[in-house]
Amino acid sequence: MSAETDIDTGRRAGWRAPRFDWTIAIFVVLALLLVVLVASPLSRLVIESFSDPKTGAFTLQNFAAIFGRARYMTAYWHTIQLAAVTVALALFFALPMAFAVSRTDTPLRGLMYFGVIGAFIIPPFLGAIGWILLAGPNAGWLNQLWRAVTGFEGPLLNVFSMWGLAFVIAINVFPLIFIFATSAFDLISSEMEEAAAIHGAGPLRTTWLITLPLALPAVLGACMLVFLETIALYGTPALIAIPARYNVATTQLTTFFEYPAKVELAMAFSVPMVLITIVLLVIQRLMLRGGTVAVSGKGGSRQPMKIGGWKWVLLGHGAFVTLLAVVLPAGMLITTSFSVAWAKPPSFDNLTLANYVEILFEQQTVRDAMWNTIKVALSGATICTAMGFLLAYTVIRKLVPYAQILTFLTLAPVAVPGIVLAICFYAAYAGPPLSLYGSSLLIVIAFVTRFLPISFLSCSSGIRSLNPELEEAVRIHGGSRLRALTDVVAPVLKKSLLGVWILVFVICSRELSTAMFLSSYQNRVISILTLDLSEQGEYEMLAAMGVVLLAITTLVVVVGMRLLGRDFMLRRN
Structure with a gap:
């Protein structure tokens, strides 16, 4: 039977050749748009960093200028130092809260969620403004209260320092660790903890030897993300680091755009930041992949751990973090917004x-x-x-x-x-x-x-x-x-x-x-x-x-x- 006969037979049977689905063209256009949207700007990072600004020829002079100046190297070192301290503080804020919410019988756990969501909603730059008004060395409200109560002239807190900057960033980024840690804790079966309790281990020892090691890959992965978030942040360092004369990478980048702009140096200065980001993201992914089996525990029971008096310690910690991350900065912003002069004490005349x-x-x-x-x-x-x-x-x-x-x-x-x-x-x-x-x-x-x-x-x-x-x-x-x-x-x-x-x-x-x-x-x-x-x-x-x-x-x-x-x-x- 010929091909023409097959076609005629198919037509008589009501068969039609499949029509071309024109919506596939939409997806092809979308793919091309993505190439333009992402590849074009990111390629400029490589092109500009290796180009001579006058001739456009390939050169390594931009990197030589970056790595040959002490000020730029100091900015890198300050950034790494700041990120390490921020990770430590964020870990201190987030890990006990995540453990309390996911694994224990701590009361008022909704307070922890309020603190985490509130910290996420408050933009970093607004949180920084709130803490500048609270802990500025001269007119900050907490320092004014300290002087009034104690009579000492020196400030109790100074937000314009590396530690102050790390603290303000940490109370904004700790929800990242909370999310990852809570997800890991939720996947751990409580059967192993119960077995440890049967053999005489108390809640603290059980947590230290069993619960935390199982969640460690996810927690370390979250620490990597906090580290990356810190080195990429600009708003909070601009408000705090610049007055404190603590030069970090993101504030240093802005100086390359002072007249005359030096885009090629900005690109060259950015390359190490991108490389650090790529390396840490790869490590973070490997950590999370390695921790999948350890924390899976599918099918096991997950009963809240009875921790006795420690639940009040965790509740106090969660309330303290919520106070620092949400109540104090938001309250300060609201109070200031209704004030004639923010540094004056509250009164009807100042309202x-x-x-x-x-x-x-x-x-x-x-x-x-x-x-x-x-x-x-x-x-x-x-x-x-x-x-x-x-x-x-x-x-x-x-x-x-x-x-x-x-x-x-x-x-x-x-x-x-x-x-x-x-x-x-x-x-x-x-x-x-x-x-x-x-x-x-x-x-x-x-x-x-x-x-x-x-x-x-x-x-x-x-x-x-x-x-x-x-x-x-x-x-x-x-x-x-x-x-x-x-x-x-x-x-x-x-x-x-x-x-x-x-x-x-x-x-x-x-x-x-x-x-x-x-x-x-x-x-x-x-x-x-x-x-x-x-x-x-x-x-x-x-x-x-x-x-x-x-x-x-x-x-x-x-x-x-x-x-x-x-x-x-x-x-x-």
């Missing part, structure tokens, strides 16, 4: 609503910054969630060749500190031919690139849990891939997508490092305006602005909790 009237109705600059922040956060969260969802679907369902390359490109920004990524975008898109500097679009693009890994990983986990037969049923009945996505996959994963959107929105609204080199006077966001007002000493207006931002992000998080559960922001995949 005013003028700061809120000024930022909401009189100061166009502040209103513009608040609107820009909301606009950028909304756009960034929406685009990031949509792209992460589509890219995860493309990769998991293998809709394009070499899908693993897309995974690598999507996750690549994780290895680049936010301030370095901002410099890459500045070099790639600020000038001709696109000339995007001064537009909110450039900030949105940078935010999407920076936080796309969060959306991608969360969506990948959800898509893997879906049976592809659901989508195939749509296609059998004539639907396209896009129809399957909109009618089946997205509705099933709508809670996960909403959780990702809220998480990215909150992060975008508080992000400073990535916006640092990409904002101009016309498109400043609140985080950038905070630095300007701090330099001018306008703490009352700054505090009012910060309280409004906190109110907006808190409302978004509360809505998320009502819809998705109390701990939706503390989950990790």
Whole structure:
């Protein structure tokens, strides 16, 4: 039988050749967009760092200039020193809280969650402002109280020091360790702890010999992330390290953009930071992979450990950390926002609503910054969630060749500190031919690139849990891939997508490092305006602005909790 006869027979039977699914073209375009979005700016890091600024020829002179100057080497050393101290403090804050919540019968464990979520919601730069007002050596409220009670002239606390800087960063980043440690503790069966108790081991000895070693890989992995978060942070060092004359890598990077700008030196200075990040991320992944079997304990019972009087110690520790991380800085910001002069003691004469009237109705600059922040956060969260969802679907369902390359490109920004990524975008898109500097679009693009890994990983986990037969049923009945996505996959994963959107929105609204080199006077966001007002000493207006931002992000998080559960922001995949 000839081929023509086969075709005619098929037509008579009602058979039709399968139509080309044009939605595949959407995924191909999406893959190409990712290449442009990630590969182009990140490639500038390598190109600029090895290029002569005058001729464009290959050179190692930029690295020679960096490693040949003591000031730059001191900045690296101070950064590593600061990160190590911050990790130690964050570990002290987070580990007892995680243990109390996950493994023990400590009462009021909801207080611990309040402290962790509150520390996450408060942006690092606002937390730093709160502690500057509390522990400034001269006018800080705690030091004023110390002098009034004791009569001593010297300050009790000095936030403008390496230890003060590490403390302020640690109370903001300790939720990372809490999340990883709690996840590890939750997977440990209590049968081994019960066996130790039967053989006469007390709660302290059981915890030290059994519980902590099993959770150690996850805890060490979290410490790596805190270390990386510290070396990449800009806002808090800008507010505290610069006045303290404690030079760190991120504040040093800004000096390369003083006139005349030396972008090639900034890129060369950034390369070691990126290499450190890559190495620590690899170590962190190996640690977590190595700890999977040790902490799995699937099928075992998980009963709260009876720890006797130690539960009150853990409760006191959790309350103390919550006081330091949330109550004191937030309370200080609220008090300052209603004050005529923040350094004066509380009184009716010092009480005013003028700061809120000024930022909401009189100061166009502040209103513009608040609107820009909301606009950028909304756009960034929406685009990031949509792209992460589509890219995860493309990769998991293998809709394009070499899908693993897309995974690598999507996750690549994780290895680049936010301030370095901002410099890459500045070099790639600020000038001709696109000339995007001064537009909110450039900030949105940078935010999407920076936080796309969060959306991608969360969506990948959800898509893997879906049976592809659901989508195939749509296609059998004539639907396209896009129809399957909109009618089946997205509705099933709508809670996960909403959780990702809220998480990215909150992060975008508080992000400073990535916006640092990409904002101009016309498109400043609140985080950038905070630095300007701090330099001018306008703490009352700054505090009012910060309280409004906190109110907006808190409302978004509360809505998320009502819809998705109390701990939706503390989950990790």
